[in-house]
Amino acid sequence: MDSVGRRYGAAQPWALRDVSVRVPAGTFVAVMGATGSGKSTLLHCAAGLDRPTGGEVTLAGRNITRMREAALTRLRRDRVGFVFQSYNLLSELTVRQNVLLPSRLGGRRVSGADLDTVFESVGLAGKAGQRVGELSGGQQQRVAVARALVTRPAVVFADEPTGALDPTTGGRVLGLLRDAVDELGVTVVMVTHDPVAARVSDRLLLLRDGLLVADTPTPDAATIAARLAAVSGAAMVAS
Known part of the structure; x- marks a missing residue:
């Protein structure tokens, strides 16, 4: 994205400013910052879920800033995966049905071999026929990761993917995203408040009041926490 700004009304403050x-x-x-810093707005603009007020956004090699909604929907469906804290699964459907639902709605066919590979990679082999409502929270998040990866996306956007999970289960989910990057060449953009989660990333973005104030290689968790505290403290003083 180039010089992206976003505000939700002329009388409202800028949620993003020249990012x-x-x-x-x-x-x-990993994208981090205090509450209200613009993390989710950045992710939504980058993923084409929200339109910027100004600037340009390129997604999977295509400029989407003024792309028609139908074309943007197809691009997201074909090239982008999403993982959210709330899972966004249908509990009455099976694991297989949930994973395949977006592809079927879009008229795309996923081979049985690709599906089996994804299930194996996320630790769901043997559970394809089980109803999602019968799974634990960690298993449901694995289903969400499988759904995001099954179409071989160029980019996966993850918004607090471990926020509702215990540290051990969250670590496993982060490992799946890390493997997608290292083994499949997927790009992952993850919003998180957790320095331990952020440390698995390659690059750390810090936001304050809609401004990008740091863009660095990812340090260790303790350093991330210190930088986040400093940015959050500065935001409180400024307000």
Whole structure:
């Protein structure tokens, strides 16, 4: 994205202000900042879920800033995966049905071999016929990761994917995203509040009041926590 700004009304403050970020393919990026810093707005604009007020956004090699909604929907369906804290699964459907649902709605066919490979990679082999409502929270998040990966996307956007999970289960989910980057060449952009989760990334973006204030290689968890505290403290003083 280049010089992206976003505000939700003329009388409202800017949620993003002149943010420019370029993410090479096959990179794991963590986006952090205090509540209200613009993290989710950045992710939504980058993923084409929200339109910027100003600036340009490129997704999977295509400029989507003024792309028609139908074309943007197809691009997201074909080239993008999503993982959210709330899973967004249908509990009455099976694991297989949930994973295949977006592809079937879009008229795309996923081979049995690809499906089996994804189930194996996320630790769901043998559970394809089980109803999602019968699974644990960690298993449901694995289903969400499988759904995001089954179409071989160029980019996966993850919004607090471990926020509702215990540390051990969250670590496993982060490992799946890390493997997608290292083994499949997927680009992952993840919003998180957790320095331990962020440390698995390659690159750390810090936001404050809609501004990008840091873009660095990812340090250890303790350093991430210190930088986040400093940014959050500065935001409180400024307000």
